[in-house]
Amino acid sequence: MRHIHIANAAGRNATVTYIGPATEPTPRPGLPGHQVRFRRYLLCVPEGLHPAMQAAHGDDYAHALIDGDPEIDIEKVGREVNPVARVFLSSKGEVMHAVPTLIETITDPDGTERDRREPKDQPSNITADLPVTWTGKTMSKRDAVRRFLFTRTVALRHTDGLSFDFLHAMAKELADSGEVVLMGAGKGGKQPLVLQENGSPYRGFLEGRVDGERFALLMHLSHMELKRPAAKDKK
């Protein structure tokens, strides 16, 4: 069960659970009257890849393909490929038997590499000692959807009567205001929300809905604003 340590507007905090709502079901690919299965299969062996074919038959090997099907190994091609172990190859194409060194590159929107650094693990910050808090920054729902792209939504859930009252009150306060509130992690709620270790940081906006005794408390997550990229700026 996924947990979030969250505080309300008054600073009262509790640890509750959350789920990612499912999307509406859409038709799945199929064949009427048949059971079909999606599979990954071997298309060619290493000797059938372009560099190997080029080395064996020269640059123009189209006729060799037509005449003799040298790219097809009938013993192997078409076999199902099951989940297998991941390996790294060196720049020379050799299997690496030692763990590769990881670096983190930072690339600007124009494609320029800005920085190279040693990667640092970024822990989740929604279950930390300091709760996810209301930042005090509120805006109307209309302004929020016109300003940010929400790529993910999580629904906060109660686990008992006390947490039901806690979350219901929060949902009612937001529903009555008709606004969403920016939530933040860390001291003063300044940090974006990181839901799992090394996960994407998001800005979270809390929305509340109430229907009698029922409530929905939704955290809408955004990692980008609705803006025109610099390269597409109007001249």
Add this chain to the structure above:
Amino acid sequence: MARSIIVSYQGKPSTFGFSRVSRNQLYASRKRVPLDADGQPCQRAELSDDGSMLIVSGMTGQGYFDESDHWVPSDQMVGIDASGNKAPLHSATLDTPQELTEVEPEALLDCSSDGVYLLDDSQIDAGLQKELKAGKLFRFPFAARSGYRTDAAFLLANDHGTFAIIGSELQIPWCELEKPAVELDEADDEDDDDLDFEMF
């Protein structure tokens, strides 16, 4: 020829050119790169399940197979709905006028965005432009190609331009007292109104 998003509002069409906007176009992006002993980027590969072959990019294909392990060409596949029946085939919505419906912000919040397009609004109807500038939101069906699903698209405008957000509808869960959650599988100190979306 480039295709267009065409919408109709109060009987008047508006035609938009469109281009996808990604986060990497707006903010710096972070990527982890594995390096070999010479400091050069490594290539990822997989080991076949019997350990006899290295599988690199370009060596695999994917597709659907029937009970007899016969490959099923994609043009024979159809959409099957939750009841097991054949779903209706929808045409692509591009280059065909789609009726706009005004919606409230909750309609957009009930969707998870799959993508956003920046629209070229040089051929927008003046009436629609006025409504968008006033902050109104509109919904229309969107399918980039013919298929068995149609996405929800939302037309909106802000100070930066006119956008179409493509989304998938979520099943928003309501919480009731008797139904608590059960176990499932599973900076800087300045009080600045500008939100930092670089975030690292």
